[in-house]
Amino acid sequence: MEKSALQMARAAYQPKLPKALQGAVKVKEGAATQSVGDQEEIKKLFPNTYGMPIVEFEPATEANNTKMNVGIILSGGQAPGGHNVITGLFDQIKKLNPENRLFGFILGPGGLVDHNYMELTADIIDEYRNTGGFDMIGSGRTKLEKVDQFEKGLEIIRELNIKAIVIIGGDDSNTNACVLAEYYAAKNYGVQVIGCPKTIDGDLKNDQIETSFGFDTACKTYSELIGNIERDCNSARKYWHFIKVMGRSASHIALECALQTQPNICLVSEEIEQKGMSLDDIVTYIANAVCQRAADGNNFGTVIIPEGVIEFIPAIKKLIAQLNDVLAMPEAKELDRHESIDFVKAHLTDENLAVFNSLPTGVARQLALDRDPHGNVQVSLIETEKLLSTMVAQKLEKMKKEGKYSGKFSAQHHFFGYEGRCAAPSNFDADYCYALGTSAAQLIANGKTGYMAIVKNTTAPAEQWIAGGVPITMMMNMEKRAGEMKPVIRKALVELDGAPFKTFAAQRDRWARETAYVYPGPIQYWGPTEVCDQPTRTLALEQGK
Template identity: 70%
Template sequence: MTKSALQIARAAYAPKMPESLKGSVKIVEGRKTESIADQADIAKLFPNTYGMPLLTFEAGGAAKSFPAVNVGVILSGGQAPGGHNVISGLFDGLKRLNPNSKLYGFLGGPGGLVDNKYMELTSDIIDEYRNTGGFDIIGSGRTKLEETAQFDQGLENCKKLDIKAIVIIGGDDSNTNACVLAEYYAQKNAGVQVIGCPKTIDGDLKNEMIETSFGFDTACKVYSELIGNIQRDCNSSKKYWHFIKLMGRSASHIALECALQTQPCVTIISEEVEKKGMTLDGLVAEVAATIIARAKEGKFFGTVLIPEGVVEFIPAIKKLIAELNDLLAHHEAEVNALANNDEKRALVAKLLSADSAATFASLPVAFANQLMLDRDPHGNVQVSLIETEKLLIDMVKAYIKKNEPALGAKFQGQPHFFGYEGRCAAPSNFDADYCYSLGYTASVLIGEGKTGYMASVRNLTAPTAQWIAGGVPVTMMMNMEKRHGHMKPVIQKALVDLNGAPFKKLVECRNEWATQPSFVYPGPIQYFGPTEVCDQPTKTLALEQKK
């Protein structure tokens, strides 16, 4: 296999770790935990894994001997930079516990556990993937582990390989499934531990114990480089407005972080749209106001950042989508049997409530059609398939032509969607270190016999040696939400905090960025050089933890 010069150099990078993981580890139990909401319901559903204490690792524990253990690892859901380093850290940690331990990778995501598709991950294989992007070492998938038959089949396959622990590397839904699996195996006294690791570039798997999900740092730096490149072009040609949609279905963390890094003219934050109770027309008018103001100063160019899930935060459309999700869950076959979109829209309109039917009828036809697309495995609309950036360009253009005819002809919009570009990038030094530490932390949790925990590494704006490793019970993050028309326990997504320092920084600066020459050009990720260039965390983390 041909390797680039960067691949060869990165293979030699030795990830930095917290001091507490470098020798014998002492486990310190903290307070007993409870779920973030719906405590009685969650406690009833998870009697064996609810209420467990927080765990913190400290250096200098008494030396212990650990038996060899076979462990399975699963990559679940969409890719995120650093997944290979989680596996590398897990492998090295298991070998540190006992050199005879083995690590098996289930292929193609959670489905590999059920279908018994696996490979043993040896040092020769692991060494080829250290500090690389992607999930190609074993592949990923979106199979949901939620059926008893799946749990039983997975357990049977684990017994064949004498696997005593499973590590599931995934986002909120994947770790919810991990928690359900841990509870089921604990209930059956099956002898199989389940540990989770927090992955998602969206950044919405976070709380007091999970300061950030891995991959967020790298993805935002990749997107910010691209935005910066576009802004440099924008500032050169001076004739286009670039509408840039960024990943972030349920939260606007990516859009906010990229805004803080690049200082665009307009940044839409979904959570703010919802708080203001904005309509789609109101959002269009707000974006257009900045474009008109710049045009009157002779500036017919700029950038607009758009979270991919913003339509779900416009109250009337959010209500419509919620009804559509339920409606399509119960009438999917009936709707899909119709010959064309006109017939589908007509049927859907009849089944909706009066308010939602009116909202549905008011939407541009192409947009309404996109809202009827097949749902994802969790029953939600696939907002990444909705071309919000093109919709806003068309609506802003129509608004300007109607309200400022003299300026309308000079408005030219260019749509972009940055998604896959950031998911498999070579991890930044931050993510390489963070992910390796998460994997190593998972190995310690396994050695200590824990289950139903997520690996946690905190204090992330400090030097790596001062990071704090430990474990957090997954049930602590849960609440009850409606999925496929039924209430289910799920990890609560962390939305942008409108009272938090990162958003307040955007509010403080947005007027200046809208009118003054404020573009920032971050450039590509730097892997070698001064610490302040190579190892800095996201601006979100820096602002959140600023003393």
């Protein structure tokens, strides 16, 4: 593989580990746990992996030299640092016993089912230390949820004498990891399953998981780009830039980028839902800010938009909920695209039909027809940034006729998604992921299954981080998916009474009127710790730093 000078220098970087993971390890067990919701149902579905204790690693005098082969799976969208989870896992199992072997399943969970794998040797691992992306073994979105998949996977697990499978993924993937762990435990197959918290969206977090990996790097990457646009915006002084960033279910990325760059406007989906705002309310809010800046002679600005915002507008959310039910009906699955629209319209309530008909045709079709493998609306395909800027332009024209606006409005559009998913990990993500991989190895060595590797106290220097594991069932509740109730890990949304949002809300009126831009610049890997090793603003504010 060809390498840049930066990659070669990064390959030599040795991630920092928490003190407890630097040598031999022993496990300290806490109290029994229960799920965050629907305790009885979750307990019934996961009798073998429910109620287990949180575990924490502590330094020990004697190393555990367990003989174990491990399989690893990357699941779902890419996130910076994934390769370091694998290298941390590899280094630790080899340290425990040089005979231990690591097998990577190719292109996600499907690789386990299809017996598509490769052994990950030191030569391969060394190529990928501290690199972005998931290209070492690739990723996929196959859902592990059927008995025949579990049994087919077991065949290759037995053939390779694998003791445990580590699944690196988001909330859906870790839910699947828990289902797999429960199945193998119920059958007494002796196969352990461990999860790792990954998603750039930042919505896989709770009391035990302080942040999902990749969030730090992705936000710093997007913030660099937004800062660059703001600089151009402030130089040319003639465009309003509408910038959509990733974050389907939660606005953590948009909020973090706003805290780093201080744009004129940042929409937060969770607030829009709480306030019951309509699409017109949002457009009016932006148009008023444009109007106010124009009065000061500033016909330019920046607007940050979370990609999932449209799903949080209450009227549209209600429509999507009914669309999900209608599209889950058996007869809907047999229809072609044209028939589907007619079928959908015929089954909507009058209220939802009125909302459906009020949307631009393209957006309505995308809500009804374009679904991902989980049955979700593919909001990243809906060009919300263009939809909003078009509607703002129309609103301003109306205001001009009424004599309320006399400025100029010209829009530019951007969507930052893939640019952040495979960036070279920041020092924070490189260290955090390496510690997660090391923790996963120790959870396996200590006989755990149905656990997620965790690292806490992450606003302190890495040496003071606390590593361990949490039962995945602890994070679960029951939610409606594709028309039926399923156990899933509860998504963490932006908390409107939390420190990150409150810090933003206290300053946004000033940012809307003034040009208060901050230009963060690119991620730094070498230099003073206050530049190179800082966590996100979100994490620091949440922990009162």
